[in-house]
Amino acid sequence: MLYVIAVLMGLLTIVVLLVRWRWFSPIALVYFIILSIVLGILEDSKWSFIVIVRYYVYLFGSTFAILMPFFLLFLAYLMLSRIDHDRQISFLRIIFNIFISLTFIGIVIYTAWVVIEKNTYLARFLSVYTLTSIYLIxxxxxxVIINLVLCFYRPLYKDYQAIIILGARLSADGKISKVLRKRLELGTRVYLKATKKPIVIVTGGQSQADFPSEAQVMADYLYQKGVSKKDIIQENQAHSTRENLKFVRMMFKNNEEVTNSLIITSHFHLLRTYFYAWMMDFQLNIVGVAGSVSHVVFATLREFIAFFVLTKELNYLFIIGFLIRGIIQVLDIYR
Known part of the structure; x- marks a missing residue:
């Protein structure tokens, strides 16, 4: 079944690329194609190496399975709260959110009832959630692996009409953080090496009310490092990756400058940037800069959660599929 899903999503990816359908992100579809294939190989392969990997994955999965009911209830809460807070959400999205939320809640209640009321072993309860836990692992x-692979694509050695540097939260004293400085340093190097100087677009709103916008601080830094003030354009309203690219696209709606552009972000942030760059009709010339090890660990986990939510429809359908499969397996074993 997992291989069938991979084939269907592969066909959808081809269609999306041919018709340039901006509602679907090819990078997300390819991600889930690879995920489906990896899960299928992990489940079916008889190769000794895969068997060993499968053993340890199941071991870790069963360890974290006890936390899955709480995770599912948290996801249900997020989906229901979004209906209440996001007034622009479509009717179909409302129905989807309600359906998935109630499914999560129902499965948690059912498994808890079976364990408590039927006086069965806790192992039955954990078995239902082990596959879902494995899916998340x-x-x-x-x-992590795909972000690392994307790091090797470094489209730096050509002249661009625009360099777009995505903002990041300022430090506690309102100055440039280490993460943001890395992005600006790379943008400065690309600008100074260009034979025909591109415009440099810095994007980011205010992190706190008392601070200047991220774009303003970034522009000041670039000017001090040798970027001409006339070549710096500020977008100082955005507060998310989506808004970064959306507002830049709106600024140059009828201009091809941002089409032939280089987007600079961080290593851990590449997948989400590719996702939104496709939706906003940018060329996928995106490069990530490295950060400190201590920051990257936290940032990678945060970005994974953000990407998980960004692709939540597919994630939720996978999770429900594994939950139902876990219930069926448990019923067959204990029948």
């Missing part, structure tokens, strides 16, 4: 590992 493999999902996270794949997220």
């Amino acid at each position: 493999i999902n996270f590992l794949l997220f």
Whole structure:
């Protein structure tokens, strides 16, 4: 079944690329194609190495399975709260959110009732959630690996009409953080090496009310490092990756400058940037800069959660599929 899903999503990816359908992100579809294949190989392969990996993955999955009911209830809460707070959400999205939320809640209640009321072993309860726990573990590992692979694509050695540097939160004293400085340093190097100087677009709103916008601080830094003030354009309203690219696209709606552009972000942030760059009709010339090890660990986990939510429809359908499969397996074993 997992291989069938991979084939269907592969066909959808081809269609999306041919018709340039901006509602679907090819990078997300490819991500889930690879995820489906990896899960299928992990489940079916008889190769000794895969068998050993499968043993340890199941071991870790069963360890974290006890936390899955709480995770599912948290996801249900997030989906229901979004209906209440986001007034622009479509009717179909409302129905989807309600359906998935009630499914999560129903499965948690059912498994808890079976364990408590029927006086069965806790192992039955954990078995239902082990496959879902494994799905999240493999999902996270794949997220890390694909981000690392994307780091090797470095489209720096050509002249661009624009360099777009995505903002990041300022430090506690309102100055440039280490993460943001890395992005600006790379943008400065690309600008100074260009034979025909591009415009440099810095994007980011205010992190706190008392601070200047991220774009303003970034522009000041670039000017001090040798970037001409006339070549710096500020977008100082955005507060998210989506808004970064959306507002830049709105500024140059009828201009091809941002089409032939280089987008600079961080290593851990590449997948989400690719996702939104496709939706906003940018060329996928995106490069990530490295950060400190201590920050990257936290940032990678945060970015995984953000990407998980960004692709939540597919994630939720996978999770429900594994939950139902876990219930069926448990019923067959204990029948």
